Amino acid sequence: MKRQKLLPVLSTLLLLTPLSTQVAALTQQQELYQETLKAARSSDNPQVVAGLKQLGDYPLKPYILYTQLRARLDQLDARDALNFSERHPDIPLEGRLRWALTTSLGERGEWQQFTQLYKTLDNPNTTQECYAGRAALATNQRQEAYAIAGRLWVEGSSQPNACDPLFEQWMQAGGLTDAHALTRVLASLEAGNPSLAKYAAKQAKAATTRQQIEFAQSLYENPQQLLENPSILTKANPEHRRLLMLAVNRLRRSDLDAAIDLWVRDRERLSIPVEEQFEITDRLGIYKAKRFQPDSPATLAKLDPQFQRDDLTGWRARLAMINQDWKGVETLIGKLSAEERQSERWQYWLSVAQEKQGQQVNEQLKQLSKDRTFYGFLAAELSGSAFTMNHEPAELDEATLTRLAAMPAFQRIHELFELGELYDARSEWNQITRILPPREQHLAAHLVSSWGWYNQGIRGAIQSEKWNDLDIRFPDPFRSLFDTAAERNGITKTWATAIARQESAFWIQARSHAGARGLMQLMPATARDTAKKHELPLNGLGSLYDPQTNIDLGSAYLGEMYHRFDNNRVFATAAYNAGPNRVNRWLRDRGELPLDIWIETIPFDETRNYVQNVLSFAVIYDTRAGRPAQLLSDSEKKLLAFNQAN
Known part of the structure; x- marks a missing residue:
């Protein structure tokens, strides 16, 4: 057998030279494609026909045919979509056309056609499900229709208008029971929708059901009453589990400690199954831990006395770090599950805890330094080991x-x-x-x-x-731009590169839901302020999608944060993600902590991971570029718990 030729990674570009040449030659075809697509949207069929003919075997011709069909969606029948699916089964557009036409046929009340397509959908939405119920009514399949209506009506949010005719017939036929009313009231209150709960409450007929509903609404409005008087909710109430959770979640918003007291007391009193306890136990415990109050450790111990929840045990260990109770840290790490205990995070902190108690841990750190992670890199710096990349190039x-x-x-x-x-x-x-x-x-x-x-x-x-x-x-497509900007702003060469890798993964056109733009995800206000301060060009927000503009502004802002936080990259990186005001507050509250403990106790999970990733990515980029790499500067390393006097 002839052995396939193995090529280094960078030669991929050489492999694709013919394709790149083809793309360059297709520029005219791309323009023709866009013109023909525009004609398809406006139903200019003669131009579409002419364009399709000129495009020959251009790969995106099915997109024109799809657009042409979508332009007259209200005139299509099921066969049109199914024919398109048969001709183009491997293109996502065929599913989109079936989906859109299913809804259109439902709107038109063409139930036979609708049912034919509805059966092909994998995950119909609520509107389509309601049309399915109406289609069943139209064909005298009332039992099926009413089953759909009953299932959808009890949701805790308002349903689409398409459901109204189905619900009306179901209600007129006597399908809506007190059980439905109570279920929807509870679902609405759990979803924080008391106005919908009031509507659902009006549908209850029996006095006992109305009493149950009034009690649920009362707990929603005043959950404190259950803490003060446990006798008002017992296991005799068939909804006692949901009602307790409703009361705890509501009380948490106004009084976290009271909510925890209520939960700890009543989860056992009302026999809440253990697996149903975990979500609320974790949520309450993490909220409490992140307040960093003197009673936080004791409260977490009360919530999880048997160390069943790794997240809470981990936060108990973090709180012990803040107090620099190293024996306690070691003990708590030992309470983690075996898998969690072996993670790089907790192996690092176990080494620190043991070193602070006088044990020799250099061999442990050397072993940990073999991991290409934030904690592995920390261990490498503390043990004097080389950073390990574990690179496995593709064949x-x-x-x-x-x-x-x-x-x-x-x-x-x-x-x-x-x-x-x-x-x-x-x-x-x-x-x-x-x-x-x-x-x-x-x-x-x-x-x-x-x-x-x-x-x-x-x-x-x-x-x-x-x-x-x-x-x-870890591609490095804009190295020269980052190098120039880094030198101009007095920051290390790969720091801004690492920011861009974390923020956008080098997607030039990236835009977040919050409005951050481009490679380094700059918010418009930040970009404008930075451009003004540094006299950098910003020709409208659209220019933030230009790599040089984005890198120049992002690096300048990063340099600002660096100098603002006394040349500490940890604090500056956190500020780039969470904002300098938050970092100032965190420093005011816990700035005296050793640097690695400060990172470990950043209350925003996203920011904690962000800081660790950016610092680690910078090490990887420096190492791959053949430059000396440091996870932390010499001054930053002095601030680590490991290097503090016992």
């Missing part, structure tokens, strides 16, 4: 990459990426990679990364569980 064979690149799905993905249609490109990726074996998923990730779609390459590496392929997980 990229030309034949498989060429075959993947030639697949219709990847040709469509490439065109969509070039046109900036990333939602569609991701949909195509998700559909095709579901049927690829892990090795080909991994190669596909390298394929799209070589086009410049770095964040999808990173996702693909994770999807294929190739955690040690650092070539694809």
Whole structure:
């Protein structure tokens, strides 16, 4: 058998040279595609026909056909969607067309056609389910229709208008019982929707049901009464479990300690099953822990006396760190589950706790330093070990990459990426990679990364569980821009790169729900202020999607945070994520703590992970660039618990 040629990672670009040449030649076709797509949206059929003919075998022609069908959705029947699915079974658009047409047929009341398509949907939404109930009514399948109505009516939120005719007939037929009314009242109160609960309450007829509902509403309005008078809720009430949880969750908003007292007392009194206790126990305990109050350790012990919840035991260990009770830290780590106890986090803190008690832990730290994690890197610096990358470069064979690149799905993905249609490109990726074996998923990730779609390459590496392929997980596409900006702002070269890797994974067009934009995810106000302070150009918010503009402004702002927090990258990184005012507050409350304990007790999980990731990513980028790497500066290392006098 002829052995396949194995190529280094960077040669992926060479493999794709023919494809890149093809893309350059397709510029005119891309323009024609967009013009024809526009004509399809406006139902200009002669131009669509002419455009399709000129496009030849252009990969995105099905998108034009789909758009043409969507433009006259209210005129289609089920056969139109099914025919499209038969011709294009491997394109996500076929599912979208079936979905949209199913809803349209329901709106039109064309029940036979609707039912034909509805049966093909995997996860119909509530509107479609209500249309299914109405279709059943139209064909005298009343039992099926009323079952749908009863199931949907009891939800704790208002349902779509499409459900109203179904609910009305169900109610007129006597389907709505007191049990339905009580169930919806409870669901509405649990969802924080008391006005809907009042509506549902009016549907109850029996006096006993109305009393139950009034009691539930009373607990919602005044949960403190249950703490003061436990006799008002006993196991004789069939809804005692839900009512207790409702009262605890409501009371937590106004008085956390009272909610904890109520929960600890009544979870046993009312025999709440252990597995149903965990969610509320964890939530209450973590809220209490993050208040860092003197009684927090005792309260967590009361909530979880048998150390059943690793999250709470972990926070008990963190609280012991704050008090620098190292024997207590060691004991609590020993109470974690075996799997959690062996994690890098807790092995690091076990080493610190033991060292602070006079034990020799250098060998433990050297062992831990073999992990490419924040805690592994900390251990490396403390033990004088080299950082371990554990890099496993991909073996990229030309034949498989060429075959993947030639697949219709990847040709469509490439065109969509070039046109900036990333939602569609991701949909195509998700559909095709579901049927690829892990090795080909991994190669596909390298394929799209070589086009410049770095964040999808990173996702693909994770999807294929190739955690040690650092070539694809840590690309460095804008090194010269980051280097120049770092030098200008007095920050280390790879720090801003690590920020961009964490923030956007190098997606130039990234935009968060909050409005942060570009590689370094700058908020508009921050970008404007930074541009003004540093006299940097910002020609409208759209320019934040320009790599140089974004990197210049993001690096300047990062430099501001660095100098604001006395050249401490830990505090500055936290400020970049959570805002400088929050970091000031955290420093005011716990700034005297050793630096690693301060990081470990950041109350925002996102910010804690963010700081650890950014510092670790900077080590990886420095190491891969052949530069001296440090997780922490010399001055920062002096602030670690390990280096503090006992």
